[in-house]
Amino acid sequence: MYQRFIAVGRLGRDPEISITAGGSRMASFSLATSEVAKGEERAEWHRVVVWDERLVDVIERRARKGTLVALEGQIRTRRWSGRDGKDNHSTEVVLDRFTSRFQVLSGARPHEEPVDGVETNQPVFDKRFAFDELPF
Structure with a gap:
């Protein structure tokens, strides 16, 4: 079985960049999505x-x-035992190297130098992300 999560939304806070014990870099942030139902x-x-x-x-x-x-x-849902012995879990959207796509649409942080040849006032597009693949 295979599952995908596709979303368009806004970052709820600045991303946190950290380095794991193995030396890999990772980012985490909250994403807000919304829908209108019955006028709300x-x-x-x-x-x-x-x-x-x-x-x-x-x-x-x-x-x-x-x-x-x-x-x-x-x-993905992670499960672990806390220091107090209680079982904990957290459900997350995981973007990994081979099966994920990411695209900045608007509100990008201004940058003095072009990123990957893109002008600073333009969104950054990840070429792996094609809009014709979105189901809406």
Whole structure:
């Protein structure tokens, strides 16, 4: 079985970039998506974890709270035992190296130098992301 999570939303906070004990860089942020039902807007919050170092670079340079992004990843649930012995779990959208896509749509952080040949006032597009693949 195979599952995909595709969303367009805004970052709810500035991304956190960290380095694992093994030396890999990762990014995490919250993503707000919304829908209108019966005239009312309802927001959903998603925790996103990015393991693709190339995407981490783009996120670090261009994303901040409020940036509109499109992403595709997988839903994963982590489980662990806390120090108090209680079982904990967290469900996250995971973007890894081979099966994920990410695109900054608007609200990108201004940058003095072009990123990958793109002018600073333009969105950064990940060429792996094709809009004709979105189901809406």
